[in-house]
Amino acid sequence: MSRSIKDYIIISLKGMSMGAADVVPGVSGGTIAFISGIYEELLTSISSFNLGLIGVLRKEGIKAVWNKVNGNFLLALFIGIAISIVSLAKAIKWLLENEPVLLWSFFFGLVLASIIYIAKQITNWNGVTILYSILGIAFGYAITVIPSVSSQEANLLFLFFAGAIASCAMILPGISGSYILLLMGAYATVMTAVTDRDLVVIAVVAVGVIVGLLSFSRVLKWLFSKYKNIMLAALMGIMIGSINKIWPWKETVTTYTDRHGEVKPLLEKSILPGSYEGDPQIMMAVVLAVAGFALIFLLERLAREKN
Numbered sequence: 001m002s003r004s005i006k007d008y009i010i011i012s013l014k015g016m017s018m019g020a021a022d023v024v025p026g027v028s029g030g031t032i033a034f035i036s037g038i039y040e041e042l043l044t045s046i047s048s049f050n051l052g053l054i055g056v057l058r059k060e061g062i063k064a065v066w067n068k069v070n071g072n073f074l075l076a077l078f079i080g081i082a083i084s085i086v087s088l089a090k091a092i093k094w095l096l097e098n099e100p101v102l103l104w105s106f107f108f109g110l111v112l113a114s115i116i117y118i119a120k121q122i123t124n125w126n127g128v129t130i131l132y133s134i135l136g137i138a139f140g141y142a143i144t145v146i147p148s149v150s151s152q153e154a155n156l157l158f159l160f161f162a163g164a165i166a167s168c169a170m171i172l173p174g175i176s177g178s179y180i181l182l183l184m185g186a187y188a189t190v191m192t193a194v195t196d197r198d199l200v201v202i203a204v205v206a207v208g209v210i211v212g213l214l215s216f217s218r219v220l221k222w223l224f225s226k227y228k229n230i231m232l233a234a235l236m237g238i239m240i241g242s243i244n245k246i247w248p249w250k251e252t253v254t255t256y257t258d259r260h261g262e263v264k265p266l267l268e269k270s271i272l273p274g275s276y277e278g279d280p281q282i283m284m285a286v287v288l289a290v291a292g293f294a295l296i297f298l299l300e301r302l303a304r305e306k307n
Contacts, residue, residue: 112289140242
């Protein structure tokens with residue numbers, strides 16, 4: 001596929017959007033990839049990494065391997081993701097701690113619009129797709145009510161597996177990789193490593209992410225090629241169920257004390273704005289939710305015009 005410099009800049013911007021989404025527990029970078037029109041190309045590119053590349057390298061050289069794995073696309077995309085994660089990690093962490101209602105309101109709008117977008121992609125509604133959407137809703141809701149494991153000093157082997165498992169969620173629309181890290185008790189460790197430039201922890205998690213991506217992308221590619229409508233219905237259901245996680249107004253049910261002696265929420269439940277302790281910021285919350293909703297449809301329109 002022939003692309004211009006402008007095309008690769010746009011891909012990097014989409015990567016930055018994916019990176020920003022993956023930093024926040026509850027929002028999936030895979031969702032951003034899907035609605036921005038690069039999801040299937042991303043799966044195909046990642047799944048093209050296999051042992052056959054060794055033969056291509058021997059016979060045709062590095063350039064042939066680079067072209068086979070769609071290297072320019074992946075490089076532009078992952079540069080954008082990396083820039084976003086490094087530059088936004090501190091900001092997102094600050095917003096989660098100081099302005100959670102406004103941050104979650106924006107992402108609530110994003111996810112709500114994404115649900116509508118994915119529903120529009122399902123070409124055949126029948127008993128099977130309805131069943132899988134219901135199962136997806138049940139699964140999506142279930143993972144939002146599982147208590148997070150309190151963060152401990154994680155060993156490197158654990159962080160490797162955490163990265164591998166989280167990476168599966170990163171490319172699956174509807175499930176957030178960072179939320180999986182949160183459930184495993186590794187989110188704070190990884191975010192601290194990013195903000196403190198702890199290269200050892202970052203490298204270990206990155207290797208885990210790569211291993212997870214290379215393994216899971218093949219499965220996803222096969223499922224989308226064989227059972228696309230069912231997969232879309234299940235993913236839509238997961239996103240509907242996971243709305244509970246990104247509802248802006250929360251009440252802390254249980255807490256834990258982290259290794260720095262700070263009290264953190266362990267289990268939260270969704271409540272109405274009127275029951276929220278503190279300023280519910282309803283007006284700004286609605287504005288930001290509408291902005292997030294509009295952003296998805298803008299991305300959809302741009303992707304449609306590009307196609």
